[in-house]
Amino acid sequence: MTVAARLVATLAAPLDPASAEAPRVLHWPGRRLLVQRGDTELVTLDLDVPSADRTREVRFPAPWPRHFGSVTVSPEQDTAVFAGVHAVRSVETTGVTRWEVRHGCWDGSCLLTHLSFDEYAHDKDHFYADSGSAAVSADGRHVWAHLRGPLGSDADTKDDQELWVVLDATDGKVLGRVDTMTVASGSEHTPHPDPTRMGLSIGEGEEGSPVLWGRWDGQQLTAVQVGIEQILLAVSPSGRHLLTVPLGQWSLSLHQVKDGSVLRKLDAKDTVPAHPRSTGEDRVYWDYEAVFVDEDTIVAGTSECDARYGAVRHWLVDVRGMTLGGQILYPFPVSGPARSAGDGTWYTVSEDGTSVHLWRLAEDATKHRR
Numbered sequence: 383m384t385v386a387a388r389l390v391a392t393l394a395a396p397l398d399p400a401s402a403e404a405p406r407v408l409h410w411p412g413r414r415l416l417v418q419r420g421d422t423e424l425v426t427l428d429l430d431v432p433s434a435d436r437t438r439e440v441r442f443p444a445p446w447p448r449h450f451g452s453v454t455v456s457p458e459q460d461t462a463v464f465a466g467v468h469a470v471r472s473v474e475t476t477g478v479t480r481w482e483v484r485h486g487c488w489d490g491s492c493l494l495t496h497l498s499f500d501e502y503a504h505d506k507d508h509f510y511a512d513s514g515s516a517a518v519s520a521d522g523r524h525v526w527a528h529l530r531g532p533l534g535s536d537a538d539t540k541d542d543q544e545l546w547v548v549l550d551a552t553d554g555k556v557l558g559r560v561d562t563m564t565v566a567s568g569s570e571h572t573p574h575p576d577p578t579r580m581g582l583s584i585g586e587g588e589e590g591s592p593v594l595w596g597r598w599d600g601q602q603l604t605a606v607q608v609g610i611e612q613i614l615l616a617v618s619p620s621g622r623h624l625l626t627v628p629l630g631q632w633s634l635s636l637h638q639v640k641d642g643s644v645l646r647k648l649d650a651k652d653t654v655p656a657h658p659r660s661t662g663e664d665r666v667y668w669d670y671e672a673v674f675v676d677e678d679t680i681v682a683g684t685s686e687c688d689a690r691y692g693a694v695r696h697w698l699v700d701v702r703g704m705t706l707g708g709q710i711l712y713p714f715p716v717s718g719p720a721r722s723a724g725d726g727t728w729y730t731v732s733e734d735g736t737s738v739h740l741w742r743l744a745e746d747a748t749k750h751r752r
Contacts, residue, residue: 383708385698386744390727392737396425396439399735403448406731407738409724410520411575413457416738421447424462426455429723429740443477446499450508451488452515454571456551457522465516467508468496469534470527472554481554483527484534486542488512493542495534514544517571517580518551524598525549526580528562528569546582546605548598558603564592572614575621579639583614591629595642608642609635615672616680616722623701625680631667634682636701646704653706654684659691671719673728675743678702681710681728683719696720698743712741 395405395418402420407429409415416427424442431438442462444453451466461480464471467488472480487494489502489511502508514528531543533556544566548558564584572581582594582605593608608614612626612635623645624637633649654666664687672682678701685694693715698707710720717733723740730739 384711385708386711387713387741388744389713390740390742391429392739393427393429395736395738396427397423404731404735405738407721407723407729407740408455409722410457410573411724414724415455415457415459417453417455419448419453420444424453424455426459426462428459440475442473442475445471445473445479446503450499450511451513454516454518456518457520461551463516463518463525463527465514465527465529466499467502467511467513468499470514470516470525470529470549470554472525472551480552483529483547483549483554483556485545486530486532488514488530495532512567513569514566515569515571515582517573519577519580520573520575521577523551523577524557525551525554526571526582526596528566528571528582528584544584546594546596546603548596548603558598558601560596560603560605562592562594562605570614572617574617574639575619579621581608581614581617581624583612593626595624595639606642608637613670615670615682616674618674618677620677623674623677625672625674627668627670627672631670631686634668634672634680634699634704636704646701648699648704648706650684654697657684657688657691657695664690669719671721673720673722675726675728679707679743681720685717685719689717694718 397418397420405418414429418425426440428438440459453464455462461472469482469484471482489508516527531541531545544562544564566584567587569584578598580596590611593612593614594605595608596605611629615625626635633647635647636645650666669683680699683696688694696710700707716730720728723729727742
């Protein structure tokens with residue numbers, strides 16, 4: 383069985399993929415931005431205004447090259463937040479620093495609290511440093527950041543414990559903090575439609591991959607562990623459910639947000655047919671990306687294990703029974719995983735990195751599911 387996808391739009395990547403990261407879509411309720419990071423700048427495009435509108439594109443000068451951390455942007459495109467090796471920095475479109483929170487160095491062998499990027503710009507160890515990440519809440523009021531202690535404001539301490547903090551997006555004030563009790567090689571935030579909630583996946587290499595679920599009640603930040611060796615893939619539109627995949631990628635798990643308990647699972651081995659070009663000896667497994675297109679429906683892929691055969695495959699999943707609804711049929715071959723673009727859409731990036739394709743389930747596919 384196949385389920386048709388409809389092409390909503392094709393967008394040109396604003397930067398040359400040879401010198402920039404792959405473009406991606408950030409979204410919050412009622413807001414979608416295309417974001418691409420180069421070595422010297424970050425470019426954002428508002429996907430909800432006409433392409434001819436000059437306010438659609440906003441550019442931010444980058445304080446350090448793209449290999450030294452990650453970046454996110456506010457829903458209103460007024461600031462970019464760079465999570466670097468030594469600091470989390472909020473930058474305005476002019477390049478002016480709105481605020482900076484310095485923290486312990488992500489190079490595990492370095493015990494310094496750096497004052498600037500220039501101190502390690504040419505050091506090869508720092509080039510391969512571990513990293514944290516940051517995300518802006520749905521209302522734009524707070525920045526959630528995973529970083530390494532101590533903070534620059536922590537006087538006379540050498541505690542290098544990793545922290546999850548909530549910052550005031552206006553001035554960078556630390557409002558809440560918790561120890562993550564992790565040793566990260568990298569991390570990724572997953573926003574929730576409720577701005578007081580956030581998910582965090584922390585990769586620890588061979589040591590594990592805990593998923594934390596955080597809540598900021600205005601006074602205190604609390605975090606509960608949802609899984610030990612899991613990756614958080616998506617949050618449902620209502621915010622009631624989470625979707626995870628284990629490090630081995632063998633099953634999708636649907637969780638309740640309120641307590642993290644697993645409601646249902648879908649194993650790839652028992653449900654996804656082998657690729658038509660497969661010899662039958664290779665394992666079928668899920669991607670590290672998936673999309674809630676509505677409260678009851680997921681688009682998940684097996685592109686990573688399919689790629690060796692050429693054409694990749696994406697699948698429709700009904701979470702009410704955690705059943706496979708069929709293979710997504712595209713009007714032309716796509717590459718990579720399906721990634722969430724908000725408002726019932728998802729996106730794929732062309733193999734050469736020059737284009738982003740936005741997709742939606744075709745109308746007849748929506749009727750069929752009902």
